[in-house]
Amino acid sequence: MKICYISNLYPPMVLGGAEIVVEKIATEMARRGHEIIIITSNDKNKPQTMANNIKIYRLPLNIYPIINFHKQNLTRRILWHLIDLININAYKKIKEILEKEAPDIVHIHNYKGLSTLSFKLVKDLNMPLVFTAHDYSTICIRSNLLNGKDQICEEQNFPCKIYNQIQRLLIDKKPDIVTAPSKFVLKKFESKGLFKDSKKIVLPNPIELKDENNKKTYDTIDILFVGSLSKHKGPHILIKAFQKVKGENLRLHIVGKGPYFEEMRKLARDDKRVIFHGFLRGKRLMDMYRMANVTVVPSIWYDNSPMVVYESFICSTPVVASGIGGVPELVRDGYNGFLFEPGNVDELANILNEISENPKILRKLEKGARKSSKKYDIKRHMSSLEKIYKGLIEEGG
Incomplete structure (x- = not known):
């Protein structure tokens, strides 16, 4: 098959987990003998x-x-969004590529920056289209369903409603199949009446399993945060909770970059136990997961299916996470980690305190984490994708 992936970012340009997922899928598809084109x-x-x-x-x-x-x-930012909504230049350039390459199937991932018109374009060319939702871009201009105060947006303002109505006209009824890593995201679309005519499939993010003999030590309890230093990711919740837990044998490792980097440094400045590592990827990042005793995902937004959880599980590292969005579909309380109420500093502090005082409870969770990772093996993911692609191509034929 000749497959075209449309993704607004692609390594080495990385902001989040979506572009890492696209790279994994594209690389594996190429290894399986398929011809791959990336438009980014x-x-x-x-x-x-x-x-x-x-x-x-x-x-x-x-x-x-x-x-x-x-x-x-x-x-x-506003000007960028307005251009992106109906970017004729993007339409023409991507159209030239698709006509030249003539792929058997097009798979759109994150599309902001490549114009909403990408959906219309693929259908104008009568090509089979799969869309994977990594966030809420199709129903929220900010992509995270948060308002300007970084709170869950219960009621959209008038400009957002107009923007989303225009976007809906350009996107709805275009994909043949819509996938997402969590049921939660697909249910959100359903509640908005979006993609009624598209087949919807839950397809968890893929991970590459390796033989890990990762023995943890507990002399120092290493707590890890990996992600964008943005408020919706909740690093401030974690730092505040960590500061409530006493003990010189604790370390909090913050891995990532983002708009609130300096603010987070100021928040933690009096605590020598907090270490900022900056942005890491590849082996250096995986070494952090292997070293950690627990990874914390303190999101305050409807997190879809964060790669942090998958990557942590690979290394037998349990996850303590906000029980929000699609996260409870991955983290099972008492089996591979713990869940806490989003934004609840005291509840998170109590969990961290319990772990620090009785680290033996982690051993059971480590086994659960490793077992959980096996469900997300990239081989299973790729087989599912190939089946989806072949089915659409045969229908079109």
């Missing part, structure tokens, strides 16, 4: 590059690349 954004026009036998088109399609979005002022 960039700040420079590179008509065509190659990596791992994958053809990559990196296109400048807006006034600045999405990877720089958080550095912009409000006016430039």
Whole structure:
């Protein structure tokens, strides 16, 4: 098969887990003998590059690349969104690529930065279309269902409603199949009446399992946070909870970058036990998971299916997480981790305190974490995707 993946970011340009997932899938599909094309954004026009036998088109399609979005002022952000909504330039450039490459199937992942018109374009060319939702971009301009105060948005304001109505006209009824890593996201779409005509499939994120003989030590209890240092990810919740737990044998490792980096450093400045490592990936990141006794995912937004949980499980590291969004579909209380009420500093502090005083409880959770990881083996994911692709191609034929 000839498969085209459309993703607003692709390594080495990385902001979150979605682009890592796309890279894993594309690399594995190429290894299985399929011809792979990637269409992604960039700040420079590179008509065509190659990596791992994958053809990559990196296109400048807006006034600045999405990877720089958080550095912009409000006016430039609004202008970027308006251009992205109906970006005729993006439509033309992506159309040229798709007509030239003539893929058997197109699979859209995160699309902000490549224009909402990408959906219409694929159907205009009468190509089979799969869409994977990594967040809530199709129903929220901020993609996370949070308002300007970083609270769950219960009622959209008038500009958001207009934006989403236009976006809906361009997206709805276009994908043949919509997948998401969690049931929660698909139910959110269903509650909004979106993608009624599309087949919907829950497809957890893929991970590459390796033979891990990861023996933990408990002289020091190492607590790990991995993610964007943004308020909706909840790093401030974790730091406040950690500061309530006494003990010199505790360490909190913060891995990531983001708009609230300096604010988080100030919040933790009086606690020498808190260590900031910056952005890590690859072996250095996996070494952090192996070293950690527990990973904390303190999200205050409807987290979809965070890669942090999957990666932690690979290394037999239990997860303490907010019971929100799709997270409870991964983390089972008392089996591979613990769940706590989103934003509840005291409840999280109590869990961390219990772990620090009785680290033996982690041993059972470590076994559960490792067993859980086996359900998400990339081989199972790829077999499911190939079946989806072949079914759509046969229907079209």
